[in-house]
Amino acid sequence: MELDRNSTIPLHRQVENYIKKKISSGEWAVGTKLPSQRSLADSLAVNRSTVITALEELAALGLIEGRHGGGTKVINNTWGLVARRKPADWGNYVEAGRYKSNLPMIRKINEAEFYPGMIRMGTGELSPALLPNERFAGLLKNAPSGLLSLGYQEPKGDIRLREEISRHLMAIGIQTELSSILVVSGALQALQLISIGLLDHGSTLILEKPSYLYSIHVFQSLGMRFVGLPIDSDGMRPEKLSDYKKQYQGSIVYTIPSFHNPTGVVMTEKRRRELLLECGRERLPIIEDDVYRDLWLDAPPPCTLKGMDQSGNVLYIGSLSKILSPGLRIGWVVGPAPVIDRLADIKMQSDYGASSLSQWAAEESLRTGLYEEHACFVREQLKARRDDLAELLDQYFSDIAAWRIPTGGFYVWLKLVPKIDPHLLFEEALRHGILLNPGVMYDRGARQYLRLSYAYAASEEMKKAIRILRKLVMELAGGEKIT
Amino acid sequence: MELDRNSTIPLHRQVENYIKKKISSGEWAVGTKLPSQRSLADSLAVNRSTVITALEELAALGLIEGRHGGGTKVINNTWGLVARRKPADWGNYVEAGRYKSNLPMIRKINEAEFYPGMIRMGTGELSPALLPNERFAGLLKNAPSGLLSLGYQEPKGDIRLREEISRHLMAIGIQTELSSILVVSGALQALQLISIGLLDHGSTLILEKPSYLYSIHVFQSLGMRFVGLPIDSDGMRPEKLSDYKKQYQGSIVYTIPSFHNPTGVVMTEKRRRELLLECGRERLPIIEDDVYRDLWLDAPPPCTLKGMDQSGNVLYIGSLSKILSPGLRIGWVVGPAPVIDRLADIKMQSDYGASSLSQWAAEESLRTGLYEEHACFVREQLKARRDDLAELLDQYFSDIAAWRIPTGGFYVWLKLVPKIDPHLLFEEALRHGILLNPGVMYDRGARQYLRLSYAYAASEEMKKAIRILRKLVMELAGGEKIT
Ligand SMILES: Cc1ncc(COP(=O)(O)O)c(C=O)c1O
Ligand SMILES: Cc1ncc(COP(=O)(O)O)c(C=O)c1O
Numbered sequence: 001m002e003l004d005r006n007s008t009i010p011l012h013r014q015v016e017n018y019i020k021k022k023i024s025s026g027e028w029a030v031g032t033k034l035p036s037q038r039s040l041a042d043s044l045a046v047n048r049s050t051v052i053t054a055l056e057e058l059a060a061l062g063l064i065e066g067r068h069g070g071g072t073k074v075i076n077n078t079w080g081l082v083a084r085r086k087p088a089d090w091g092n093y094v095e096a097g098r099y100k101s102n103l104p105m106i107r108k109i110n111e112a113e114f115y116p117g118m119i120r121m122g123t124g125e126l127s128p129a130l131l132p133n134e135r136f137a138g139l140l141k142n143a144p145s146g147l148l149s150l151g152y153q154e155p156k157g158d159i160r161l162r163e164e165i166s167r168h169l170m171a172i173g174i175q176t177e178l179s180s181i182l183v184v185s186g187a188l189q190a191l192q193l194i195s196i197g198l199l200d201h202g203s204t205l206i207l208e209k210p211s212y213l214y215s216i217h218v219f220q221s222l223g224m225r226f227v228g229l230p231i232d233s234d235g236m237r238p239e240k241l242s243d244y245k246k247q248y249q250g251s252i253v254y255t256i257p258s259f260h261n262p263t264g265v266v267m268t269e270k271r272r273r274e275l276l277l278e279c280g281r282e283r284l285p286i287i288e289d290d291v292y293r294d295l296w297l298d299a300p301p302p303c304t305l306k307g308m309d310q311s312g313n314v315l316y317i318g319s320l321s322k323i324l325s326p327g328l329r330i331g332w333v334v335g336p337a338p339v340i341d342r343l344a345d346i347k348m349q350s351d352y353g354a355s356s357l358s359q360w361a362a363e364e365s366l367r368t369g370l371y372e373e374h375a376c377f378v379r380e381q382l383k384a385r386r387d388d389l390a391e392l393l394d395q396y397f398s399d400i401a402a403w404r405i406p407t408g409g410f411y412v413w414l415k416l417v418p419k420i421d422p423h424l425l426f427e428e429a430l431r432h433g434i435l436l437n438p439g440v441m442y443d444r445g446a447r448q449y450l451r452l453s454y455a456y457a458a459s460e461e462m463k464k465a466i467r468i469l470r471k472l473v474m475e476l477a478g479g480e481k482i483t
Numbered sequence: 484m485e486l487d488r489n490s491t492i493p494l495h496r497q498v499e500n501y502i503k504k505k506i507s508s509g510e511w512a513v514g515t516k517l518p519s520q521r522s523l524a525d526s527l528a529v530n531r532s533t534v535i536t537a538l539e540e541l542a543a544l545g546l547i548e549g550r551h552g553g554g555t556k557v558i559n560n561t562w563g564l565v566a567r568r569k570p571a572d573w574g575n576y577v578e579a580g581r582y583k584s585n586l587p588m589i590r591k592i593n594e595a596e597f598y599p600g601m602i603r604m605g606t607g608e609l610s611p612a613l614l615p616n617e618r619f620a621g622l623l624k625n626a627p628s629g630l631l632s633l634g635y636q637e638p639k640g641d642i643r644l645r646e647e648i649s650r651h652l653m654a655i656g657i658q659t660e661l662s663s664i665l666v667v668s669g670a671l672q673a674l675q676l677i678s679i680g681l682l683d684h685g686s687t688l689i690l691e692k693p694s695y696l697y698s699i700h701v702f703q704s705l706g707m708r709f710v711g712l713p714i715d716s717d718g719m720r721p722e723k724l725s726d727y728k729k730q731y732q733g734s735i736v737y738t739i740p741s742f743h744n745p746t747g748v749v750m751t752e753k754r755r756r757e758l759l760l761e762c763g764r765e766r767l768p769i770i771e772d773d774v775y776r777d778l779w780l781d782a783p784p785p786c787t788l789k790g791m792d793q794s795g796n797v798l799y800i801g802s803l804s805k806i807l808s809p810g811l812r813i814g815w816v817v818g819p820a821p822v823i824d825r826l827a828d829i830k831m832q833s834d835y836g837a838s839s840l841s842q843w844a845a846e847e848s849l850r851t852g853l854y855e856e857h858a859c860f861v862r863e864q865l866k867a868r869r870d871d872l873a874e875l876l877d878q879y880f881s882d883i884a885a886w887r888i889p890t891g892g893f894y895v896w897l898k899l900v901p902k903i904d905p906h907l908l909f910e911e912a913l914r915h916g917i918l919l920n921p922g923v924m925y926d927r928g929a930r931q932y933l934r935l936s937y938a939y940a941a942s943e944e945m946k947k948a949i950r951i952l953r954k955l956v957m958e959l960a961g962g963e964k965i966t
Contacts, residue, residue, distance in 0.1 A: 110831060
């Protein structure tokens with residue numbers, strides 16, 4: 001075997017291809033032990049580091065695996081390659097360059113959340129201590145066998161659950177028919193169904209910037225674009241809507257008007273009216289993601305856009321995740337019947353409906369008042385936690401950061417004064433057992449921001465984390481002068 | 484308003500556009516009552532039937548709604564149009580013409596399944612009488628609150644559930660690491676994740692013809708093609724694999740080797756070896772959909788392809804739906820770790836994992852032996868049901884149809900002798916309270932076939948249905964001579 005030293009293909013790539021060919025031809029079948037790094041380097045007349053780079057790549061492809069002391073073996077020959085070809089397609093994001101660094105960070109977070117002992121300072125979920133485990137076990141104990149429906153479910157979800165949801169919606173000013181409600185496996189799935197069911201490839205969503213939506217990939221994965229509107233303390237600013245619609249062919253607006261993720265901002269009633277008016281004028285439908293609504297700490301937020309809207313222009317999303325249990329995976333979408341019909345059809349084609357056990361538990365929780373009671377409890381607890389975090393920030397960050405105290409939801413959107421590399425900060429914090437959600441996850445430009453959550457970590461943990469964080473920020477800021 | 488009577492645009496379409504413009508301009512706002520059909524017809528100088536056609540179209544678009552006695556009102560002004568634009572895209576199936584008639588039929592079936600009193604003769608699910616409601620309620624009663632994990636779940640699914648699944652797999656000859664198992668919300672979701680995560684737009688799947696896969700749209704919706712291989716009493720015939728791979732750029736094989744849906748065929752061990760060999764040679768990965776495996780009635784099927792495979796070429800799919808509870812929505816995919824990692828990542832992006840309550844119940848069912856015990860019970864019951872159906876067919880269909888007696892699963896693949904229109908038969912049966920799954924759902928060419936299921940309808944219902952069916956077939960066959 002001769003490598004081509006004049007080729008533009010780097011040597012390590014040539015070594016990689018050489019081994020790939022051996023494997024794919026079957027010459028080195030699955031289970032075959034590879035020659036040692038040294039002997040490969042010798043026989044190909046390259047540095048050992050070149051061989052190592054190639055082997056690492058092949059291991060990442062899932063083709064080979066090194067065992068401690070046991071040498072390297074071929075473990076696969078086709079699937080790895082199939083899987084490998086994909087990220088390129090799936091990753092066919094419009095803003096590809098923009099997301100490269102986020103995706104691995106999110107996967108890292110998903111993983112690190114399950115490391116024992118981690119202090120999760122950015123997590124968008126309630127601490128297990130705030131989940132109604134006892135109450136839930138009680139609920140299950142009383143499950144009458146006759147009521148459980150273990151079969152495939154109705155396309156739009158269990159009718160009794162939809163009745164409870166409609167009652168719940170009524171209480172927040174949304175009147176709707178049961179046929180206009182679709183039960184989904186969490187709000188995230190609602191977004192996924194919308195992306196594959198209602199929007200063209202190449203559509204543009206107009207949304208707040210920053211936004212939760214930048215941290216997930218359902219829309220971009222389907223080749224959709226985002227255009228971010230600025231947000232102030234009154235919420236999304238709609239003045240540019242019309243411009244953006246024209247300029248970027250915006251086809252739909254996505255907003256989190258109540259306790260916005262990640263900024264915590266509540267859109268004022270006035271702003272809501274303006275947004276509705278502007279969208280009506282521009283014929284732009286609105287997705288209202290309202291999963292944090294019931295998490296108000298000081299006063300309930302203004303009426304929903306959906307409730308204020310007269311023209312069927314709003315598709316409304318709610319969820320049990322933020323109050324009761326994310327593990328249940330129960331959410332809902334409410335909109336005009338034909339849209340809901342379409343989404344229900346796609347839901348059936350995706351997973352034949354949400355878990356009947358979860359639907360039953362959700363119905364019971366709403367019907368028996370467990371949800372409402374627990375919401376009160378969670379609000380109380382979160383209020384104390386928010387106040388704790390606010391105090392800690394006052395104490396440790398007042399000279400190096402700025403923030404607004406949120407009036408609900410889970411998050412403080414912290415702006416650091418020193419300009420430090422968010423990836424470095426993330427990694428350093430991780431090394432210290434602290435899991436962060438850097439602002440860049442929600443807006444590539446938000447390099448100085450952190451989304452801090454007071455919903456997960458316990459008071460003592462928060463204290464420890466905030467102290468360490470200050471230290472890390474100071475260290476990373478290094479010489480930079482802080483004013 | 485003048486209609487253009489020389490235009491190539493039909494008059495009813497012009498009327499439709501006229502009304503659309505009124506609505507979209509806001510002149511006829513949401514809530515506005517439309518002029519009566521008569522007065523519209525008069526003022527536009529068209530027949531009333533033209534107006535009616537236009538109004539029906541607008542109602543289908545979700546823009547207007549007629550109320551009994553109350554006239555017709557504008558109910559929507561943008562969403563309806565958005566939703567309308569979509570079916571055309573989503574329906575961008577490669578074999579579009581082929582599926583047009585199936586999609587409405589399937590939606591009709593999904594809907595009609597919930598009509599009271601329907602006899603479901605084609606349904607792919609166990610009768611509620613065969614579901615373990617009592618046992619399940621017992622299981623829930625003993626739920627220790629500490630064990631319920633109500634938070635977001637690990638990307639690949641609860642580790643204890645994966646342990647139980649791996650034990651279950653071991654018993655059928657599949658040895659695997661926990662990191663190579665992904666818990667999904669039913670086998671259907673596994674297929675959806677594969678379609679969006681592993682296959683290119685434009686990929687071709689090689690599969691049995693007929694197949695369950697023709698009845699769902701996850702793959703075609705993403706622009707993938709199907710190439711059907713013939714199936715005989717030994718299973719899929721792999722001889723043409725190599726030809727088809729070349730000719731159609733086949734990129735993956737999908738098979739249901741055990742109690743194939745809809746034919747009930749079991750692939751012999753010999754055929755399994757041939758298929759593996761052929762796929763290995765052609766470097767074609769295999770998706771093994773094995774959701775019916777535990778439903779053997781006479782003897783267990785041969786070893787899984789996954790268990791026989793040495794090279795990591797098989798992605799294996801299982802589910803609790805067909806034995807324990809479809810409503811749980813719990814299934815699994817097993818394959819090489821990098822593939823499973825990729826699918827887990829996409830699962831997280833789709834719905835943040837399966838219901839924790841369902842995962843817990845699934846784990847308990849497997850761990851406590853409830854699953855195995857219930858499988859025995861179901862096998863016994865299904866055996867009796869199969870024998871009943873076989874007897875009924877002997878009695879009522881021996882002169883007008885041919886079939887094989889299945890050795891497991893849910894289905895008899897019935898071939899009618901008279902060539903009657905399957906859509907007519909479906910509709911007529913529906914009018915008589917019988918829900919059928921016509922063969923065309925599984926292969927456009929299988930116009931003479933019905934997929935009969937002995938899993939759902941009770942013995943008496945089956946009897947009634949088969950009697951009526953014979954009558955309908957004879958009537959629809961009309962003059963046709965039956966030999
Ligand atoms: C704004 C927003 N929408 C949707 C979701 C997803 O919620 P669910 O657990 O209901 O899928 C989240 C969760 O973080 C969120 O912050
Ligand atoms: C062959 C086959 N695969 C998958 C499924 C879907 O099963 P699940 O309920 O696990 O999604 C079915 C159900 O009809 C089936 O027949």
